[in-house]
Amino acid sequence: DGGxxxxxxxxxxxxGQNVTLSCEQNLNHDAMYWYxxxxxxxxxxxxxxxxxxxxxxxxxxxxxxxxxxxxESFPLTVTSAQKNPTAFYLCASSMRQRTDTQYFGPGTRLTxx
Amino acid sequence: xxxxxQHPSTLSVQEGDxxxxxxxxxxSASNYFPWYKQxxxxxxxLIIDIRSNVGExxxxxxxxxxxxxxxxxxxxxxxxxxxxxxxxxxxxxYGFNKFYFGSGTKLNVKP
Numbered sequence: 001d002g003g004x005x006x007x008x009x010x011x012x013x014x015x016g017q018n019v020t021l022s023c024e025q026n027l028n029h030d031a032m033y034w035y036x037x038x039x040x041x042x043x044x045x046x047x048x049x050x051x052x053x054x055x056x057x058x059x060x061x062x063x064x065x066x067x068x069x070x071x072e073s074f075p076l077t078v079t080s081a082q083k084n085p086t087a088f089y090l091c092a093s094s095m096r097q098r099t100d101t102q103y104f105g106p107g108t109r110l111t112x113x
Numbered sequence: 114x115x116x117x118x119q120h121p122s123t124l125s126v127q128e129g130d131x132x133x134x135x136x137x138x139x140x141s142a143s144n145y146f147p148w149y150k151q152x153x154x155x156x157x158x159l160i161i162d163i164r165s166n167v168g169e170x171x172x173x174x175x176x177x178x179x180x181x182x183x184x185x186x187x188x189x190x191x192x193x194x195x196x197x198x199x200x201x202x203x204x205x206x207y208g209f210n211k212f213y214f215g216s217g218t219k220l221n222v223k224p
Contacts, residue, residue, distance in 0.1 A: 031209075040122075042202055042214035043157070050209065090156065098212040099145035104156040 003027040006091050006105035013078070013085065013112050021076045021108045023091035029103075030096050032074040036060060037088040037107075046089075049074055050096070078110060086112050115140040117205050119215030127223050132193050134218045136203035137185045143205045145212075146179060146186045151200045160201075161188070193222045 004025040013019045025032065031050050035043040045058030049068040063082025068074055074093075078085045089108045094100040116139040126132050136146075147162035163170045163177045163186065170177050174193075179186040186205070190197055200219050206212030 040216070042117075042119075042216045044214075048209065056209075098209050099207055101147070101159055101162065104149075104158070106156050107154075109154075 004091065004093055004103050004105040006089075006108050008108060009106065011108055011110045013110060015112060016080045018077055018079050019110065021078070021089055021091075021110070023074045023076065023105055024072055025074075025093045025103075025105075026072060027093055027103065028071075029093035030071070031094045031098070031100070032068070033092045033094075033098070033102070034058075034064070034066065034074070034076045035090045035092065037090060043090065046076065048098070085110055115143060115206050115211050115213045117203060117213045117215045119203050119218055121218060122216065123219045123221070125221045125223065126193055128193060128195060130193055132188075132190045132197070132220055132222075134188045134201055134203070134220070135185060136187070136205065136215050137183075138205040139184065140206070140211055141181075141184065142207055142211065143184075144207045146177070146203065146205050148175075148177060148188050149202045149204070151202065151217075153199075157202060190220075193220075195222050195224050198222045 007022045033048040034046040044060050047066040049055035065077045091105040092102040094102045119136045144165040149157035150160045151157040174191045176189040200217045202217050203215040
C-alpha cells in the first residue's frame, strides 16, 4: 500500500469554499475509490472509478465531485454543497473489482472552520 | 443492498488472551470477506481475507472463519499483544455495487 499517496494530510476549509483532495497510485490499478470515515463509523463510499474517464456515484456522493483523466490519479473535490464535510477521507485502489484487495492511501483529514 | 453488522464495538482483553470479533451479512451472494486493521490516524491495512469457497483461513496468530449458512464470519486473534490494539473493520460483498464495511471494533490489549 506504499504505492498510493494522498495530499494534503490535513486540510482546513472555510464555509462556502471548494477544496480538492489529491490521490495518486503507481500500482497500475484500474479501479480507484473515495471513502469517507466519521468517528466511530465504518467506511462509506463516495465515488468510484473502474476505468479512465469513467466514474460512478457511491452511497454518499451528494456535495462531492471527481474526475479520472489519468489512470494514476483520482482527485476528489468537496464542494460548498456538502453541508458537513469535516471527516477523514480515504482513497483506495484495487486491480479491477472492489472484491480484489483494496489498498488504502494515508488519508486526508478535512476540517471546516 | 448488503448490510454488515459488526460486534462488539469495543473489546478489551489482557495481553496473551484471545480476541474474537464477529460480523454478520445479509446478502447470500456475498463472496469476499476481508478484515482491515486501522491504527489511530493511519490507513486501514488488510490483515486477512477469505472467499466463500473456504471455511477457515489462518495466518500465524490471526484466523478468520466463515459460516455461509448462518451468514456470519469472525476474526480470531490469539496470544494478543499490545501492538494488536487498533480498530478492526470487516467487510462483505461482491462485485462493485454490493460491498460494505462494518462499523468497526476498537480492540484494547492491556499489558
